[in-house]
Structure formats: C-alpha cells, structure tokens
Amino acid sequence: MVIYCGDEVSALVVDVGGSWIRAGYAGEDTPKVVVPSWVGSSEVTEDEASATTKTIRNSKADSQDPDVEMGDATASQSGSSSKDAAGGQGDVRVKNEPGTCRKYYIGDTQASTWRPNMDIKTPLEDGLVADWDIYENIWNYCFYNRLRVQPEENPLFVTEVAWNTPSLREKMVELAFEKFNCPAFYVSKDPVLTAFASGKPTGLVLDCGGTTTSAVAVFDGYVLKKGQTYQNIAGDFISEQILAQLKQDYQKEVVPRYRVAQKSAVGPGEPAKAVLRDRPNTAPSFDHRMQMQAIHEYKETVCQISETTFDLDALKVRPQKPYEFPDGYNLQVGVQRYQIPEILFQPDKFIVDKTREVRLNGKAVSLSANTGVNGTGSGNATAKPLGIPRMIYDCISACDTDVRPHLFSNIILTGGSTLFPGFVDRVNYELQGLAPGQRIKIQTPGNTAERKFGTWLGGSILSSLGSFHQLWISKQEYQDSGASIVNKKCQ
Numbered sequence: 001m002v003i004y005c006g007d008e009v010s011a012l013v014v015d016v017g018g019s020w021i022r023a024g025y026a027g028e029d030t031p032k033v034v035v036p037s038w039v040g041s042s043e044v045t046e047d048e049a050s051a052t053t054k055t056i057r058n059s060k061a062d063s064q065d066p067d068v069e070m071g072d073a074t075a076s077q078s079g080s081s082s083k084d085a086a087g088g089q090g091d092v093r094v095k096n097e098p099g100t101c102r103k104y105y106i107g108d109t110q111a112s113t114w115r116p117n118m119d120i121k122t123p124l125e126d127g128l129v130a131d132w133d134i135y136e137n138i139w140n141y142c143f144y145n146r147l148r149v150q151p152e153e154n155p156l157f158v159t160e161v162a163w164n165t166p167s168l169r170e171k172m173v174e175l176a177f178e179k180f181n182c183p184a185f186y187v188s189k190d191p192v193l194t195a196f197a198s199g200k201p202t203g204l205v206l207d208c209g210g211t212t213t214s215a216v217a218v219f220d221g222y223v224l225k226k227g228q229t230y231q232n233i234a235g236d237f238i239s240e241q242i243l244a245q246l247k248q249d250y251q252k253e254v255v256p257r258y259r260v261a262q263k264s265a266v267g268p269g270e271p272a273k274a275v276l277r278d279r280p281n282t283a284p285s286f287d288h289r290m291q292m293q294a295i296h297e298y299k300e301t302v303c304q305i306s307e308t309t310f311d312l313d314a315l316k317v318r319p320q321k322p323y324e325f326p327d328g329y330n331l332q333v334g335v336q337r338y339q340i341p342e343i344l345f346q347p348d349k350f351i352v353d354k355t356r357e358v359r360l361n362g363k364a365v366s367l368s369a370n371t372g373v374n375g376t377g378s379g380n381a382t383a384k385p386l387g388i389p390r391m392i393y394d395c396i397s398a399c400d401t402d403v404r405p406h407l408f409s410n411i412i413l414t415g416g417s418t419l420f421p422g423f424v425d426r427v428n429y430e431l432q433g434l435a436p437g438q439r440i441k442i443q444t445p446g447n448t449a450e451r452k453f454g455t456w457l458g459g460s461i462l463s464s465l466g467s468f469h470q471l472w473i474s475k476q477e478y479q480d481s482g483a484s485i486v487n488k489k490c491q
C-alpha cells in the first residue's frame with residue numbers, strides 16, 4: 001500500500017520485458033502476474049469477434065480464467081477505444097479496416113494454443129516499444145484480466161530500458177493518462193531498479209535477459225550514460241543458435257509439442273517415431289515461437305558455461321547430459337552443451353548461424369563466415385559484438401576515474417540468462433584478467449527467481465516508499481504541462 005493523495009491505495013508495478021511481463025502491487029515481494037510477452041494475434045471480422053470474445057473490462061466476475069481472450073465488439077464498433085478504456089467499458093482490439101479487427105491472445109495458455117493464422121509477436125525491439133497496440137493490450141490484460149483492478153484508481157509505475165527515447169516515454173505517459181486514466185504515473189530505468197533491489201545506489205548492472213544484454217553504470221540512483229552498451233546476443237539469440245547447431249551436428253529439426261500427437265520410445269540419437277498432427281494454416285511466427293519454447297527448455301536443462309577459459313579437450317571429458325525432445329528424439333549431450341552459450345563470452349568465434357543479425361547499440365554488425373567481424377553499410381562499420389566481461393569492462397572504463405573502483409566492487413548480474421551454471425564464475429575469472437589488481441566484487445541475488453524479476457522488485461520497493469510520494473506525475477500535472485513532463489520528472 002502507498003499513501004497517495006491522503007488515501008491508502010496500491011500502486012501497480014508493471015515490467016514488460018523482451019521475454020516476460022511481470023505485474024503486481026507495490027510493496028509486495030513478488031509480482032502477481034508473470035506471463036510471456038510473446039502475444040498471439042489474428043484478424044477476425046467484427047461479427048466473429050463479438051460471437052466468440054468476452055468483454056473483459058466490465059466483466060471482472062466473469063473472467064476467472066487467467067488467460068481469457070480479450071475483446072469487445074461494442075467498443076470496437078464505436079471506433080473510440082480511448083474513451084471506452086477511460087470509462088472502463090473495454091476495447092482491446094485494433095481496428096484495421098472496416099469490418100475487421102485484430103484479436104489478441106495474451107498469457108501462457110492463450111498465446112501457445114494453436115489457432116489457424118495466429119501470428120506471434122512481441123511489442124519490443126531492442127527493448128524499445130515498437131508495437132503500441134500490443135503494448136496497450138498487455139497493460140489492459142494485466143489490469144483487467146489478471147490483477148482485476150481499475151487503473152483509474154491506482155498510480156502506475158512502469159519500467160523502461162536505460163536507452164529509452166524521450167518521445168517513446170511521452171507516448172507511455174499519454175497511454176497511462178489518456179487511455180487508462182491513471183491518477184498518477186512514473187517510469188524508471190531497469191538498471192536503477194535492479195541496483196535498488198540489491199540495496200546498491202551505485203553499481204554496474206549487467207542484465208542478460210531474453211532479447212538484450214546490457215551493461216549500464218548506475219551512480220547514486222542515476223544512470224550514467226557513458227559507456228552504456230546493449231546488444232541482442234542474449235537468451236533468444238542463444239536458443240536460435242542451438243536450433244542451428246542441432247541441425248548442423250545432428251540433422252535434427254526440432255518438432256514443437258503442439259505438432260506431436262503421439263510419440264514412441266527410441267534409443268539415443270535414433271530418428272523419432274512420432275505421429276504428428278495436421279495443423280494447416282499455421283503462421284510461421286507461431287511455429288517458430290513454439291520451436292523456441294522447446295529449445296529454451298533444452299537450453300535451461302542441459303547448457304552450461306565453462307567457468308574458466310573454453311578448453312575443448314577439458315570440456316569433452318565432462319559428463320554428458322541426457323535430453324528428450326517433444327517428439328521423443330533423445331540425445332546424450334556432450335561438449336555441445338558448452339559450445340553455444342560460449343557465444344555470450346566469445347561471440348566472434350562461436351556463432352554457428354552467421355546469417356543471424358547481431359545488433360550492437362541498435363546498429364547491425366555483420367559476421368562474415370571467413371573474415372570474422374565486418375561492418376555493414378547501414379550498420380556499425382568498425383564495431384564488433386562483445387563478450388559479456390568486455391561489455392562490463394568497457395562500460396566501467398568509459399566512466400570517470402574516481403567512480404570506477406565503486407563500479408568494479410559493485411557489479412550486479414541480473415536477467416534469466418545469467419542463470420546458466422558457470423556464468424558468474426566465468427565473469428569473475430575474465431574480469432580478473434581484464435582488470436588485474438582491481439578489487440572486483442560481483443553481486444547476484446541468491447534467489448534465482450529474483451534474477452528474473454529484480455527490476456520489478458526494485459520498482460515495487462521504490463514506489464512503496466513514503467518519500468516517493470512527491471515523485472509521481474499526477475494527472476493534474478500532466479494536464480497542465482503535457483507529456484513532456486515525463487522527461488523532467490522521471491530522471
């Protein structure tokens with residue numbers, strides 16, 4: 001509970017990441033809602049929509065299913081979603097052209113249930129909101145379907161990447177006040193919140209999540225822009241490369257679970273004997289997402305990082321791990337389980353599928369099969385993808401000399417991809433080599449769940465502090481000063 005305008009109300013805290021959405025109440029230890037940020041959507045006619053969907057905004061009692069479909073034809077027909085949202089009457093679809101609308105499926109069950117022609121998409125690109133319709137629908141889903149709150153009654157606290165732009169922040173504040181009619185709003189940067197959750201006002205935050213890995217210095221609760229780096233070599237990139245490795249080393253096409261009707265036991269490495277379902281009109285994005293889901297499970301079960309330098313001969317004699325895919329194909333995975341995650345540390349040597357785009361600070365750097373790393377015309381001509389220890393070291397080195405020792409002794413590792421066994425030891429080992437004689441201290445939350453929602457937790461703690469009260473942007477301030485107030489008040 002927070003005191004807002006003399007009343008005790010719960011502020012809502014929402015963290016939309018590249019892989020997961022976390023939402024809940026300020027002051028709580030864990031988010032109430034944790035669902036994938038990959039959202040299904042399909043074109044439907046208004047008639048189809050009204051026949052099959054539930055109105056969610058005015059049917060709180062009705063939506064006991066946490067993954068209910070979202071939609072309300074009445075609001076869509078009126079063509080005025082903002083008015084309806086503000087009034088709590090509910091439009092959660094986007095009108096494309098007369099007679100059709102896009103219906104969204106959010107939540108674990110909904111987005112991974114097969115439907116003909118259902119596309120899968122995330123609202124973010126390099127951590128920045130690129131699809132505002134999906135983003136809005138995600139807030140909508142969190143408030144009305146899951147938390148069952150009226151956003152017009154609760155201050156809203158949201159997270160953003162450190163490199164978010166002023167214009168995107170303005171769109172965010174507009175969404176909060178114009179569409180959801182929130183009484184107050186605040187947006188804060190991920191690394192500041194992670195540092196806050198770790199009890200550190202100053203530190204270097206290395207976040208290796210699903211879609212991006214970033215290194216950002218935080219000093220006294222503020223992001224230092226110097227040296228801030230992000231790239232798309234993170235959990236999803238690793239899973240894409242595992243897909244390529246399985247094809248290259250085992251001639252294995254990963255069959256996602258939704259296509260398997262029945263499977264039979266086979267020996268290790270033998271072709272699968274599975275009966276597959278016929279799924280006509282499957283959108284390629286859905287099939288790919290489901291394949292990635294299968295690979296994420298494989299990766300999180302068998303993969304590991306070498307704790308010290310990657311030594312092929314030493315790793316070859318380590319125990320193999322068994323793994324069975326959804327169609328029954330199974331393997332004893334040997335040194336391969338170390339090879340692909342090594343990309344996080346040596347991207348130029350271990351990337352298998354070099355056609356995948358690598359982006360550093362939002363610009364493409366291309367990997368040439370024969371000559372290593374080259375720049376592209378539109379990209380970053382001299383930049384190379386960086387290993388994680390190098391990202392940390394370069395970021396700290398770009399900061400003022402007197403700050404550096406504080407950063408080296410407060411390195412905070414966060415994000416789901418830091419959970420690879422061996423990850424923390426390896427970062428420590430390499431940093432000792434890069435900065436000999438420097439006092440290096442790495443902080444990682446002991447609780448693994450906290451590494452996946454440290455940012456949300458920081459927001460929950462910060463927004464529930466009594467002293468935070470004066471920081472909220474009130475609706476009145478927004479109406480008086482316009483959207484640009486977000487760039488003045490949310491530093």
Ligand SMILES: Nc1ncnc2c1ncn2[C@@H]1O[C@H](COP(=O)(O)OP(=O)(O)OP(=O)(O)O)[C@@H](O)[C@H]1O
Binds near residue numbers: 020021212213236421
């Ligand atoms: N035990 C594990 N071992 C290795 N990787 C893991 C483990 N658990 C989760 N991951 C990976 O972590 C990634 C998700 O991390 P996280 O929850 O930090 O993402 P996010 O904050 O939503 O995304 P982003 O930071 O890119 O916006 C996924 O790629 C997932 O496969």
Ligand SMILES: [Mg+2]
Binds near residue numbers: 017207210
């Ligand atoms: Mg994250």
